[in-house]
Amino acid sequence: MTQVNPPEIESPDKWEAQMRKGCLEMAVLASLWHGRLYGLEILRVLERDSSLVLAEGTIYPILNRLRAEGLVQSQWVEAEAGHPRKYYELTQSGRDRATRMAETWTQFSAALGSLIEPVLKDRKVEQPL
Amino acid sequence: MTPEIQVNDYLARLRASLTGMTVAEREDIVEEIHMHIRERSSDSRTSVETVLAGLGPADDLAQQYRTGLLVQQARTSLSPVVILRAALRWAATGVEGFIVFVIALIGYMMGVSFLLLALIKPFFPRNTGLWVGPDQFNFSFRLGATMTNPASPVHEVLGWWLIPVCLVVGSLSLALTTKLLQFLMGRFHWKVPFASTAQARSAMMAL
Numbered sequence: 001m002t003q004v005n006p007p008e009i010e011s012p013d014k015w016e017a018q019m020r021k022g023c024l025e026m027a028v029l030a031s032l033w034h035g036r037l038y039g040l041e042i043l044r045v046l047e048r049d050s051s052l053v054l055a056e057g058t059i060y061p062i063l064n065r066l067r068a069e070g071l072v073q074s075q076w077v078e079a080e081a082g083h084p085r086k087y088y089e090l091t092q093s094g095r096d097r098a099t100r101m102a103e104t105w106t107q108f109s110a111a112l113g114s115l116i117e118p119v120l121k122d123r124k125v126e127q128p129l
Numbered sequence: 130m131t132p133e134i135q136v137n138d139y140l141a142r143l144r145a146s147l148t149g150m151t152v153a154e155r156e157d158i159v160e161e162i163h164m165h166i167r168e169r170s171s172d173s174r175t176s177v178e179t180v181l182a183g184l185g186p187a188d189d190l191a192q193q194y195r196t197g198l199l200v201q202q203a204r205t206s207l208s209p210v211v212i213l214r215a216a217l218r219w220a221a222t223g224v225e226g227f228i229v230f231v232i233a234l235i236g237y238m239m240g241v242s243f244l245l246l247a248l249i250k251p252f253f254p255r256n257t258g259l260w261v262g263p264d265q266f267n268f269s270f271r272l273g274a275t276m277t278n279p280a281s282p283v284h285e286v287l288g289w290w291l292i293p294v295c296l297v298v299g300s301l302s303l304a305l306t307t308k309l310l311q312f313l314m315g316r317f318h319w320k321v322p323f324a325s326t327a328q329a330r331s332a333m334m335a336l
Binding site for chain 2: 039040055056057058060061062064065068069083084085086
């Protein structure tokens with residue numbers, strides 16, 4: 001008798017990593033919405049407010065790319081700690097992009113929410129008390 | 130090795146790997162990473178080794194910068210050299226990039242070949258042309274004059290019209306390949322290393 005192997009299913013971890021990666025640019029732009037931050041602060045905000053935790057060195061090439069695209073601008077500022085910090089802030093183009101991304105995300109999330117609501121509802125019923 | 134030597138060594142490797150950018154851009158990046166290391170290791174609970182491990186190997190970090198800038202340039206540049214370099218870098222990341230690189234190579238080679246045919250036609254008029262025969266239809270440069278023999282079933286049909294035809298087709302090939310590659314560069318997937326949840330939490334607690 002021939003044994004049929006089930007099709008390979010992408011692991012939830014991989015799917016989640018892809019989803020997080022897709023949101024990263026929006027999250028970085030949103031972290032700068034209230035004002036300028038330097039790299040380490042952006043890492044902290046992402047971790048605190050969105051559970052997006054990047055490998056530490058990754059944030060700097062991303063910020064460099066966003067700067068090259070004209071979405072953020074940077075400035076070295078002498079800090080009280082005695083060494084300068086490179087602060088990033090949104091340009092007008094960056095604010096526009098962040099706004100568009102946030103609107104798209106909200107609409108998409110709301111639309112998908114109604115679709116997946118029964119999945120979560122049924123799961124609650126199935127789970128033993 | 131003292132912490133200071135470790136940091137200097139890391140920054141020297143980073144500086145050496147940051148190619149393809151101006152000195153000012155490179156020093157700006159090195160300075161920012163230096164300040165990150167300084168600030169993170171100013172906490173007595175965090176060793177320099179931990180901070181450098183968090184940043185990852187200097188070569189990998191430099192490559193993220195280089196790839197980012199190259200793909201960014203390729204999205205707006207009209208230079209086939211810049212676009213081909215970006216496609217080559219993308220090709221190193223997986224199958225999708227490899228396919229894009231092959232498309233770029235074929236498109237540009239076709240464009241350059243047509244332009245070359247237009248250029249060499251005045252110098253080798255009998256050997257350059259569009260050859261048509263019972264089983265043949267091709268633009269080419271042929272050594273020798275055997276194909277132009279009136280007795281041969283294969284003969285050249287364009288004559289001097291070959292020059293404008295090849296100039297137009299070659300230019301169109303280059304332009305369309307460039308536009309297609311710029312579009313595809315927009316689909317470039319960034320390799321973003323996320324820390325694993327457990328590692329991440331412990332790392333961020335130390336920040």
